[in-house]
Amino acid sequence: MISATRILQPPASVGVELEIDKPLAGLTSIKIGGPADYCATVTHTHQLLRLVRWARQVELPYLILGGGSNVLISDAGVAGLVIHNRCRAIRIDPAPCCVFPQDERPFLYAESGALLAGAARTSINGGLAGLEWAVSVPGTVGGAVINNAGAHGGEIKDNLWDVMLLDDGGDVEIVGAGDLDYRYRHSSLKRGESVRAGFGPVVLSANFRLAAGDGEQIRATAQGFLEHRRRTQPVEPSLGSTFTNPPGDYAGRLIDAAGLRGQRIGGIEVSRTHANFLVNPAGVGGAKAADVVALMALIRETVYQRFAVELQPEIQRVGEWA
Numbered sequence: 447m448i449s450a451t452r453i454l455q456p457p458a459s460v461g462v463e464l465e466i467d468k469p470l471a472g473l474t475s476i477k478i479g480g481p482a483d484y485c486a487t488v489t490h491t492h493q494l495l496r497l498v499r500w501a502r503q504v505e506l507p508y509l510i511l512g513g514g515s516n517v518l519i520s521d522a523g524v525a526g527l528v529i530h531n532r533c534r535a536i537r538i539d540p541a542p543c544c545v546f547p548q549d550e551r552p553f554l555y556a557e558s559g560a561l562l563a564g565a566a567r568t569s570i571n572g573g574l575a576g577l578e579w580a581v582s583v584p585g586t587v588g589g590a591v592i593n594n595a596g597a598h599g600g601e602i603k604d605n606l607w608d609v610m611l612l613d614d615g616g617d618v619e620i621v622g623a624g625d626l627d628y629r630y631r632h633s634s635l636k637r638g639e640s641v642r643a644g645f646g647p648v649v650l651s652a653n654f655r656l657a658a659g660d661g662e663q664i665r666a667t668a669q670g671f672l673e674h675r676r677r678t679q680p681v682e683p684s685l686g687s688t689f690t691n692p693p694g695d696y697a698g699r700l701i702d703a704a705g706l707r708g709q710r711i712g713g714i715e716v717s718r719t720h721a722n723f724l725v726n727p728a729g730v731g732g733a734k735a736a737d738v739v740a741l742m743a744l745i746r747e748t749v750y751q752r753f754a755v756e757l758q759p760e761i762q763r764v765g766e767w768a
């Protein structure tokens with residue numbers, strides 16, 4: 447909770463108003479998390495840019511929240527400003543022939559708050575191949591660029607051309623995908639397993655390079671991925687895969703083999719559909735972040751005892767932890 451004597455509001459030129467003590471659970475896919483001191487929703491990149499610059503100026507630490515589909519927000523919430531990114535523009539641009547005389551592959555431009563699945567859908571409808579795998583991955587383009595999201599053998603780095611960033615120094619720069627140190631669920635922009643609001647770089651938009659393909663085939667591939675997900679993943683609120691897959695194995699297989707399917711702590715349980723998913727069946731108010739942390743610790747310990755494998759979290763802890 448912030449002190450009432452220090453309530454901040456940005457100038458009208460920023461174009462957004464801050465909400466105070468805003469509950470965040472409803473903004474996450476697992477429906478868990480305490481309040482943010484301040485929260486604002488941005489819908490245009492210029493608002494995002496101005497708001498971040500203002501926050502830096504008044505030394506108010508900030509945290510960008512995309513789809514909230516990879517973050518476990520603490521029960522104590524976030525000290526600082528949570529910026530809920532709903533900058534959603536997506537378009538397909540032809541390659542400028544003066545720059546790429548031999549390569550006509552178009553670009554797909556997306557603001558960082560655009561849904562990744564929406565970007566995939568736009569490319570599929572345009573008969574472009576390369577993002578079919580993303581059609582069922584929750585979250586925003588910004589979150590996916592940070593995490594190198596991937597599925598069905600594809601990942602962000604395969605088609606990402608460049609990213610527009612607000613860097614640490616306050617400059618807007620274009621960074622080529624090759625300079626972001628992409629690896630499995632990792633980029634140089636990712637801030638570690640547990641993060642608090644701060645003053646880090648912000649992804650403003652991304653350009654993907656896609657190839658024209660067989661429209662019918664592209665659609666059929668995407669449809670197959672959607673159906674596979676419906677068959678194999680739970681529908682209850684979750685954060686997707688809790689742990690990364692260890693080399694040569696699957697976290698879900700190990701958790702299942704350790705006898706933990708259906709294991710419950712508080713309101714959180716190991717999904718019976720996919721053991722690497724922890725689900726919060728009751729939704730907002732049904733479980734605490736502390737339950738998730740306790741269940742993750744139990745899983746790690748049990749899997750280690752049984753198989754001598756140390757599972758690494760894929761989800762990120764956010765906010766204030768004791």
Ligand SMILES: Cc1cc2nc3c(=O)[nH]c(=O)nc-3n(C[C@H](O)[C@H](O)[C@H](O)COP(=O)(O)OP(=O)(O)OC[C@H]3O[C@@H](n4cnc5c(N)ncnc54)[C@H](O)[C@@H]3O)c2cc1C
Pocket residue numbers: 475509510511512513514515516517531558559583584585586587588589590591592593594595596597637641647648649650679684685686687762
């Ligand atoms: C049901 C389900 C299925 C899933 N399946 C997959 C899957 O198949 N493959 C996969 O890779 N992931 C999967 N995930 C995880 C998740 O969807 C991805 O990690 C996704 O890319 C996260 O994006 P987000 O917008 O929700 O990020 P958030 O959870 O909102 O944020 C993640 C981190 O990125 C930072 N961030 C977000 N946007 C910006 C920005 N613009 N600038 C700077 N920092 C930013 C946040 O501050 C935070 O630190 C799944 C999740 C769920 C719930």
